Amino acid sequence: MTDQHIPTKNGWVDVPNAKIYWEATGNPDGVPVLYLHGGPGSSLGKGGYRRRHDAEQFWTIGIDQRGCGKSTPNVQDDLEHLADNTTATLIADIEAVRQHFGIQQWIVTGISWGSTLALAYALAHPGRVFGIALMAVTTTNRDEVNWITEGVGRIFPEAWDEFAQASGALPGERVVEAYARRLASADREDARAAAIAWDRWEAWHISFSSYWQPGPMFSDERLRMTFALLVTHYWANDGFLVGDKEIIPRIHELDGIPGYLIHGRRDVSGPAITPWMIHRQWATSKLTIVEDEGHGGPASVEALVAAVEEIRAGLSAGNEA
Numbered sequence: 001m002t003d004q005h006i007p008t009k010n011g012w013v014d015v016p017n018a019k020i021y022w023e024a025t026g027n028p029d030g031v032p033v034l035y036l037h038g039g040p041g042s043s044l045g046k047g048g049y050r051r052r053h054d055a056e057q058f059w060t061i062g063i064d065q066r067g068c069g070k071s072t073p074n075v076q077d078d079l080e081h082l083a084d085n086t087t088a089t090l091i092a093d094i095e096a097v098r099q100h101f102g103i104q105q106w107i108v109t110g111i112s113w114g115s116t117l118a119l120a121y122a123l124a125h126p127g128r129v130f131g132i133a134l135m136a137v138t139t140t141n142r143d144e145v146n147w148i149t150e151g152v153g154r155i156f157p158e159a160w161d162e163f164a165q166a167s168g169a170l171p172g173e174r175v176v177e178a179y180a181r182r183l184a185s186a187d188r189e190d191a192r193a194a195a196i197a198w199d200r201w202e203a204w205h206i207s208f209s210s211y212w213q214p215g216p217m218f219s220d221e222r223l224r225m226t227f228a229l230l231v232t233h234y235w236a237n238d239g240f241l242v243g244d245k246e247i248i249p250r251i252h253e254l255d256g257i258p259g260y261l262i263h264g265r266r267d268v269s270g271p272a273i274t275p276w277m278i279h280r281q282w283a284t285s286k287l288t289i290v291e292d293e294g295h296g297g298p299a300s301v302e303a304l305v306a307a308v309e310e311i312r313a314g315l316s317a318g319n320e321a
Contacts, residue, residue, distance in 0.1 A: 021070035026055040038112030041230030043069025131311035137275035140239030166197035180232035259285035260307035264293035
C-alpha cells in the first residue's frame with residue numbers, strides 16, 4: 001500500500017438537484033479505480049481507501065454519494081428530494097463523475113452497500129468496467145434486508161426486541177419501514193430518537209466484526225441521522241433494485257468481466273450466502289472467504305488490493321497480446 005493519502009485533486013460535479021463531491025489520488029495516467037463507500041450514507045470518511053493502491057500505477061477516485069459526506073445538499077436539508085435519491089440516480093451521478101474526468105473505463109471497487117452499487121453500475125454500464133473488486137458483498141434484496149433487520153435478531157434477541165419495540169411500527173409495517181417513515185418525517189425530534197435506536201442496533205449486529213468496538217457507530221448526531229435516514233430509505237425499498245433490476249438473477253450478464261468477491265465468514269450482518277450465490281452464476285468471478293473476519297477487516301482489505309492488482313495485470317497482458 002502507498003503512504004500517499006492526501007488527494008491530488010478534489011471538487012464537485014454538478015448533477016440535477018445536487019453537487020457530488022469527488023477526490024482523486026495517485027497518477028492521472030495510471031489505471032483509474034473507482035471506490036464506492038458503504039451505508040448508504042456513511043461517506044468517504046477519513047479516506048482510508050486512498051492508501052490502498054499504488055500511487056504510481058493507479059488513479060483512485062472516490063465520491064461521496066448523493067446526500068451525504070461533502071456532497072450537497074445533505075439529505076437532512078433536502079427532504080423534499082428524498083424520493084429522487086435512488087440507485088438509478090446514484091448510477092447517473094457516477095456516470096457524471098466519469099464523464100467529468102474523461103475516463104473511458106475503470107476498475108470499480110466497493111464495500112458493503114458500495115458493492116451493491118458497484119454491481120448495479122456494472123450491470124447498467126458493463127462497457128465502462130475493466131473489472132470489479134468487492135468486499136463484504138451485498139445486493140440489498142428483500143431477503144438480505146429482512147435478515148439484517150429481523151432475522152439476525154435470532155442471534156441478538158434482547159437487542160432486537162429493544163430495536164423492534166423502539167421502531168413504533170404500525171400494524172402491517174415492517175420494522176425497517178417504520179424507521180424509514182420516522183427518519184424522513186417532518187418531526188425531526190422523533191427522527192433523532194429513531195436515529196439513536198437505529199444506531200444502537202447497527203452497533204450490535206456488526207459486533208462479530210474484527211474491527212468492532214463497543215459503543216455507538218456515530219457519536220456525531222448529524223452523521224448518525226444522515227446514515228440512518230439513507231440506510232432505511234434504501235433498505236425499505238430493497239435498494240430500488242426490484243423486478244428486472246434485481247442483481248442476482250442478472251449477474252450472468254457480467255460474464256467476461258473479472259470479478260473478485262471478498263467476504264468474511266463471520267459476517268453475521270451479511271452472511272456469505274450472497275457472494276456464494278453471485279459467484280455460482282458469474283463465470284468470470286473469484287470468491288475469497290476470509291475465515292476469521294466479519295464485515296471487512298485487514299485481511300479482506302489485502303485481498304481487495306491484490307484483486308485490483310490482478311485486474312491491472314490482466315489489462316497489461318491483454319495490451320501485450
